[in-house]
Amino acid sequence: MNPLKKENGPLLIAGPCSAETEEQVVQTAARLFRTGKIDILRAGIWKPRTRPGAFEGIGTKGLFWLQKARELTGLPVAVEVAKASHVELCLEFGIDILWIGARTTVNPFAVQEIADSLKGVDIPVLLKNPINPDLALWIGGMERLQNAGLTKLGAIHRGFSSAGEKIYRNRPQWQIAIDFKMAMPEIPMINDPSHICGRRDLLQRVAQKALDLDFDGLMIESHITPDTAWSDAAQQITPEAYGQMISDLVIRQVDPEALRERSELERLRKQIDMLDEEIMHILASRMKVAREIGKYKKDNNMTILQNERWKEVLQKYVDRGAHSGLGEEFVTRIIKSIHDESIEQQEKVMSGD
Ligand code: PEP
Ligand code: MN
Secondary structure: OOOOOOOOOOEEEEEOOEOOOHHHHHHHHHHHHHHOOOOEEEOEOOOOOOOOOOOOOOOOHHHHHHHHHHHHHOOOEEEEOOOHHHHHHHHHOOOOEEEEOHHHHOOHHHHHHHHHHOOOOOOOEEEEOOOOOOHHHHHHHHHHHHHOOOOOEEEEEOOEOOOOOOOOOOEOOHHHHHHHHHHOOOOOEEEOHHHHHOOHHHHHHHHHHHHHOOOOEEEEEEOOOHHHOOOOHHHOEOHHHHHHHHHHOOOOOOOHHHHHHOOHHHHHHHHHHHHHHHHHHHHHHHHHHHHHHHHHHHHOOOOOOOHHHHHHHHHHHHHHHHHOOOOHHHHHHHHHHHHHHHHHHHHHHHOOO
16 A cells, blocks of 8 residues: 555645744644645755755754654654655654755765665655656656565656746646656656745645646645745745635546546647647747846847847758758748737837836
8 A cells, every 4th residue: 555645535734834834834834734735744854955055944953843743743754855865754753754855866976875864764755846857767766665575655746847937936847747757657656846835825726737637636835934935935825724725626537447448549638738838838838938038128229130040040940840841931921920920019018018
């Protein structure tokens, strides 16, 4: 029995991005417990931060607070581990579940070190997707854990870093999570809307989408005073807001018979829908950049259309399209129409609309 997969309904993991103080951990746990919508309490003890100097985690003393929160609520507790010494401390403190963060999954040495340190200890472990959209690296990390003899495993989809992304903190790229599910159907897939969105107003939509795609659970960051959180403030929500959000989710029953009958055609249609959605999303991101350029041109008194650049852009894509089997006329039409819309949006910016 894998405790990371529930018989009915999604597995619900919630808790602060970071353990900060004893009171914050215990209060968050108590208030989350009161929502009745939590299976596992999470908290970061060692925080992998992109830049040094940011809050890098409270360290070992936070493990005492988690023990206390567990005593109070009876909830199992989960902690992020990034190296063998973290694993050792978690085992010493009887932490129930470990997770491996996105910045660790990218490094096979680090995942292997953790896997080696867990030989002979079949503790539940969740593996987040790597920061970069690399399915093989994610699957490879899971195989390292399996090879170490671990059987209570789960995956967490937390989105992927993407330079052009304007809306999400980490672009979801749902197809990668779905491909993972296809490759390793026995591994439950948990969605982490918090790190995908990076902002609280988008959480509900992403969580709902994950459930609609038949994910096995959610991991959501919750804090008693989100705005003053020491890490990831913009994406955290109070335990009560969390409870409300979970209540508002529509949990659609999947009819196993219908599922079996789902034809190849339907599966392909789903893929097309997903790709179309991605196209729309990319177009919206592109228009946002176009508007920023419009603002720059306005501030610097430049014309909207710079003919030479436009010709170069068009030719580049016609050539590229030809390489990918796209007809010249089709590519020209698409690029022109995107360009038209960009000009229109820039005009609006420049005329101060
Ligand atoms: C976290 O869960 O707080 C975290 C650091 O997430 P990720 O590894 O997905 O960035
Ligand atoms: Mn976080």
